[in-house]
Amino acid sequence: xxxxxxxxxxxxxxxxxxxxxxxxxxxxxxxxxxxxxxxxxxxxxxxxxxxxxxxxxxxxxxxxxxxxxxxxxxxxxxxxxxxxxxxxxxxxxxxxxxxxxxxxxxxxxxxxxxxxxxxxxxxxxxxxxxxxxxxxxxxxxxxxxxxxxxxxxxxxxxxxxxxxxxxxxxxxxxxxxxxxxxxxxxxxxxxxxxxxxxxxxxxxxxxxxxxxxxxxxxxxxxxxxxxxxxxxxxxxxxxxxxxxxxxxxxxxxxxxxxxxxxxxxxxxxxxxxxxxxxxxxxxx
Amino acid sequence: xxxxxxxxxxxxxxxxxxxxxxxxxxxxxxxxxxxxxxxxxxxxxxxxxxxxxxxxxxxxxxxxxxxxxxxxxxxxxxxxxxxxxxxxxxxxxxxxxxxxxxxxxxxxxxxxxxxxxxxxxxxxxxxxxxxxxxxxxxxxxxxxxxxxxxxxxxxxxxxxxxxxxxxxxxxxxxxxxxxxxxxxxxxxxxxxxxxxxxxxxxxxxxxxxxxxxxxxxxxxxxxxxxxxxxxxxxxxxxxxxxxxxxxxxxxxxxxxxxxxxxxxxxxxxxxxxxxxxxxxxxxxxxxxxxxxxxxxxxxxxxxxxxxxxxxxxxxxxxxxxxxxxxxxxxxxxxxxxxxxxxxxxxxxxxxxxxxxxxxxxxxxxxxxxxxxxxxxxxxxxxxxxxxxxxxxxxxxxxxxxxxxxxxxxxxxxxxxxxxxxxxxxxxxxxxxxxxxxxxxxxxxxxxxxxxxxxxxxxxxxxxxxxxxxxxxxxxxxxxxxxxxxxxxxxxxxxxxxxxxxxxxxxxxxxxxxxxxxxxxxxxxxxxxxxxxxxxxxxxxxxxxxxxxxx
Numbered sequence: 001x002x003x004x005x006x007x008x009x010x011x012x013x014x015x016x017x018x019x020x021x022x023x024x025x026x027x028x029x030x031x032x033x034x035x036x037x038x039x040x041x042x043x044x045x046x047x048x049x050x051x052x053x054x055x056x057x058x059x060x061x062x063x064x065x066x067x068x069x070x071x072x073x074x075x076x077x078x079x080x081x082x083x084x085x086x087x088x089x090x091x092x093x094x095x096x097x098x099x100x101x102x103x104x105x106x107x108x109x110x111x112x113x114x115x116x117x118x119x120x121x122x123x124x125x126x127x128x129x130x131x132x133x134x135x136x137x138x139x140x141x142x143x144x145x146x147x148x149x150x151x152x153x154x155x156x157x158x159x160x161x162x163x164x165x166x167x168x169x170x171x172x173x174x175x176x177x178x179x180x181x182x183x184x185x186x187x188x189x190x191x192x193x194x195x196x197x198x199x200x201x202x203x204x205x206x207x208x209x210x211x212x213x214x215x216x217x218x219x220x221x222x223x224x225x226x227x228x229x230x231x232x233x234x235x236x237x238x239x240x241x242x243x244x245x246x247x248x249x250x251x252x253x254x255x256x257x258x259x260x261x262x263x264x265x266x267x268x269x270x271x272x273x274x275x276x277x278x279x280x281x282x283x284x
Numbered sequence: 285x286x287x288x289x290x291x292x293x294x295x296x297x298x299x300x301x302x303x304x305x306x307x308x309x310x311x312x313x314x315x316x317x318x319x320x321x322x323x324x325x326x327x328x329x330x331x332x333x334x335x336x337x338x339x340x341x342x343x344x345x346x347x348x349x350x351x352x353x354x355x356x357x358x359x360x361x362x363x364x365x366x367x368x369x370x371x372x373x374x375x376x377x378x379x380x381x382x383x384x385x386x387x388x389x390x391x392x393x394x395x396x397x398x399x400x401x402x403x404x405x406x407x408x409x410x411x412x413x414x415x416x417x418x419x420x421x422x423x424x425x426x427x428x429x430x431x432x433x434x435x436x437x438x439x440x441x442x443x444x445x446x447x448x449x450x451x452x453x454x455x456x457x458x459x460x461x462x463x464x465x466x467x468x469x470x471x472x473x474x475x476x477x478x479x480x481x482x483x484x485x486x487x488x489x490x491x492x493x494x495x496x497x498x499x500x501x502x503x504x505x506x507x508x509x510x511x512x513x514x515x516x517x518x519x520x521x522x523x524x525x526x527x528x529x530x531x532x533x534x535x536x537x538x539x540x541x542x543x544x545x546x547x548x549x550x551x552x553x554x555x556x557x558x559x560x561x562x563x564x565x566x567x568x569x570x571x572x573x574x575x576x577x578x579x580x581x582x583x584x585x586x587x588x589x590x591x592x593x594x595x596x597x598x599x600x601x602x603x604x605x606x607x608x609x610x611x612x613x614x615x616x617x618x619x620x621x622x623x624x625x626x627x628x629x630x631x632x633x634x635x636x637x638x639x640x641x642x643x644x645x646x647x648x649x650x651x652x653x654x655x656x657x658x659x660x661x662x663x664x665x666x667x668x669x670x671x672x673x674x675x676x677x678x679x680x681x682x683x684x685x686x687x688x689x690x691x692x693x694x695x696x697x698x699x700x701x702x703x704x705x706x707x708x709x710x711x712x713x714x715x716x717x718x719x720x721x722x723x724x725x726x727x728x729x730x731x732x733x734x735x736x737x738x739x740x741x742x743x744x745x746x747x748x749x750x751x752x753x754x755x756x757x758x759x760x761x762x763x764x765x766x767x768x769x770x771x772x773x774x775x776x777x778x779x780x781x782x783x784x785x786x787x788x789x790x791x792x793x794x795x796x797x798x799x800x801x802x803x804x805x806x807x808x809x810x811x812x813x814x815x816x817x818x819x820x821x822x823x824x825x826x827x828x829x830x831x832x833x834x
Contacts, residue, residue: 010697045531045678050689057686058697063678065530066688066698067523068553074520078527078535079678081485081511086531086678104523107516261511267484268532268677271652274509276476276645283466283641 004032004041010058017206019199022173023120024056027089029180031062034087034187044087047075049101051093051127052201053120070101073108076115077257083268084114084258087187094121098134098154109165109192111257116186116193119156120173122201123238130204137239140205153238157249160194161229167193168229168250172215173200174208175246185248191256198244211244218247226250286341288316288417288457289348291365292409293334294357296327299406303355304335306410308638310419310427311339312467315460319344319749320467320638321819326492326576332360341460343640345604345749349821352455353416355409356382357391374454376412378405387416387450394445400435404442407432411443411450418453468641470634470746471497473605474538474564477612479508480648482534482620483562487513487521492576493566493632494538518543522550522561529559530687532677534616534650538564541583542572548590551625555595557687558665558673558712560619560626560653562612563587567631567745569817578817579632581745584796587627588769594709596716598626599769603748606643608634611766613648614726620653622672622715629768631791633819634746658682663694667707671714720770728767729775737761738784739833742808744768744797750820751789754829768797773804785809787832791819 006028014020027046035041044062048054050069057064067075072090080088097105097119105117124142125131132142132149135156139148160168167189171179179197186193198215200207214236222228229250236244290307294300301322308320316339324333336347350370356362356377362384369375379388391408395401407428414424424443432439468476475497478486488498502512515521518539525535539547544565554561565587569580587599598618602608612628619626656662656676662683666673673694676683686696691708693699699708732748733741733755740761743751748764755762763779765772780786788798788808793815798808810832814820 008697040681042681042683043679055698061684063685064687065527065557066686066690068549068689071519071523071550074515074523075527078524079531081513081524082528082531082533083679103516104520107520261513265511267511267528268679270484270509271650272509273480273482273650274507276480276508279504279507280466280468280476280641280645283468283472
């Protein structure tokens with residue numbers, strides 16, 4: 001592993017025991033692996049939304065765009081359309097990706113833009129101090145639902161499979177090595193790569209015990225089968241289910257949005273502007 | 285002055301706009317200067333559509349409320365518009381479907397006999413009107429050959445049959461000795477101005493009156509070297525534009541008021557992260573859905589004030605396609621020079637209207653912004669004398685480029701410290717001072733008419749077309765600010781020197797420009813407002829001005 005120093009001078013303000021620490025080490029490890037394998041560091045770009053997850057970009061000394069709540073998918077779509085040679089990793093929380101910005105996430109999966117989305121899914125709003133999110137279990141007693149939430153959870157794995165994501169995975173923040181490997185695989189995947197990362201929130205929704213006792217690694221699973229992926233996704237619906245599979249659920253190759261839209265162009269490298277004299281004449 | 289107005293009407297699906305456009309091209313080819321208004325309701329079939337083509341020997345930007353030729357493809361046109369025909373004017377109608385007095389031509393039968401589709405009555409009408417206006421067949425033939433790409437021969441046969449049956453000419457339209465000009469739509473001019481200033485990625489969700497900005501760029505993407513992208517909504521559009529700008533590409537979004545409402549959080553992000561993005565806001569009547577396919581100038585304060593937080597923006601308001609071309613180029617270059625959001629505020633009248641165009645393509649050039657020199661460690665938000673931090677983009681070796689929506693330090697790392705907060709806000713707002721100075725140095729206010737007159741009309745955007753004609757007629761002065769933020773106050777005051785009576789003319793109900801001027805200590809004496817969704821007609825405005833002056 002390279003000696004790359006990826007830390008910044010930013011003070012880390014996550015709570016003690018926060019699942020984000022595991023995700024941060026996995027991201028650092030993944031970046032180092034990519035650089036060791038030949039990706040120039042300057043070609044890696046991180047992006048984040050708003051929430052506890054988003055502080056990650058302040059802690060990694062790599063190109064980044066600290067965007068706004070829910071809007072990471074279009075942020076990284078713009079970056080990728082501008083320069084398809086960049087390796088772009090977007091981070092978002094569950095409120096961010098599955099609440100505020102759900103349409104962007106679905107549409108990015110549908111169009112298969114060649115980026116990676118890592119969802120820090122702690123199933124609670126952390127930075128706004130503990131409200132229900134789209135993946136909170138039914139009955140979750142958040143601050144906005146003091147008598148317990150009346151909505152059941154969304155299953156993001158199933159949702160992304162239905163939306164057409166070409167790489168769908170689940171990670172667990174405690175299993176950082178496995179998560180780093182997932183992130184590397186996701187960035188190497190040509191197309192929209194989605195990782196839902198189970199991330200305990202030590203302060204507002206401590207799920208360490210639950211996950212430690214139920215999480216298992218997918219093995220012998222056929223990642224090319226959409227049916228098999230759906231079956232595995234239904235094994236745990238973010239509420240009920242005894243065992244929680246992690247790993248790659250689905251992976252197929254399809255034409256990417258950036259390839260189809262750009263047809264080999266690198267817009268960020270273009271400085272020339274066309275002569276439009278002929279076109280103005282033709283409008284006569 | 286020689287001038288002709290033609291109104292052609294029918295149902296949606298009758299090809300009214302195409303026929304109107306062909307008539308406009310016909311008159312343009314004879315050297316006439318054109319203004320073209322396309323009036324259509326928000327539906328796809330049925331209803332009542334009409335186009336007004338006004339041709340003059342002078343550049344014009346408005347219609348009159350009466351016409352010389354009325355072409356009726358259905359009875360509704362006669363019912364609604366027969367009273368708008370000038371004395372000595374000519375009513376041409378499809379005698380197979382319409383009862384009226386005038387020149388009836390069996391357009392339906394002509395199309396049927398030639399084996400054409402019902403929509404081709406529009407080309408038959410063109411043939412008929414061309415003959416009635418005394419134009420030779422060769423002019424019509426050349427136009428159809430050039431402009432009607434599908435089933436050209438069939439269309440030619442239909443037009444010629446109508447031409448031959450139209451009898452003797454009723455009016456003699458004389459070719460002018462002026463060189464013909466190009467005809468261009470406002471949105472096309474906006475697109476070309478942006479492209480010349482380096483636009484590479486245009487992102488928009490369809491919304492009248494800006495949809496055909498998207499269509500034009502999508503259809504001509506290869507020739508213009510751009511990518512046009514239609515995402516899931518306006519929020520995605522503006523955020524994608526910001527992502528693209530961060531990665532070094534000139535981007536633009538186009539929408540109307542309702543779509544811009546969705547873009548507002550993105551606007552604030554562009555400002556906070558210092559991402560240059562150009563917003564084209566085509567106005568139409570609101571509130572809410574309002575009159576989707578009609579015109580208005582009611583979003584000035586919305587554009588000036590949109591976005592949470594305090595930040596610098598640049599707003600231009602072109603009044604015709606020449607200005608749209610030049611000012612959109614200016615908006616793009618200015619956005620990048622200062623790393624700020626810039627706006628082109630238009631309206632349906634300009635965006636979807638067609639006008640004669642004089643600007644040269646090379647009058648807009650792409651200006652390089654301040655770029656990082658590669659020395660030392662890169663700081664995306666480096667504090668400099670003018671507040672502009674040199675740009676580097678991801679992929680640049682030796683630079684870590686950190687854009688941030690949070691308040692941040694020079695490197696781009698989030699901060700909540702009091703001192704740094706003030707420093708960064710001062711840096712961003714400081715750019716506004718330089719921008720305001722630059723705006724005063726450029727030609728950002730135009731005057732027309734009698735420049736020494738003590739009575740002046742002050743207006744903005746496409747309403748200037750009607751104002752200029754009325755002022756020339758009545759011996760008044762017209763003042764038109766092209767830049768509305770930062771407002772070129774020194775130039776405005778110079779343009780208004782000697783004015784004793786100031787009348788604002790706006791296509792809205794509450795007088796946004798008058799209010800803006802009031803904020804800057806310029807008092808408007810009378811306000812002439814029109815908010816029925818239609819632009820001012822020259823004669824209608826003249827009456828209103830005369831009433832105000834009485």
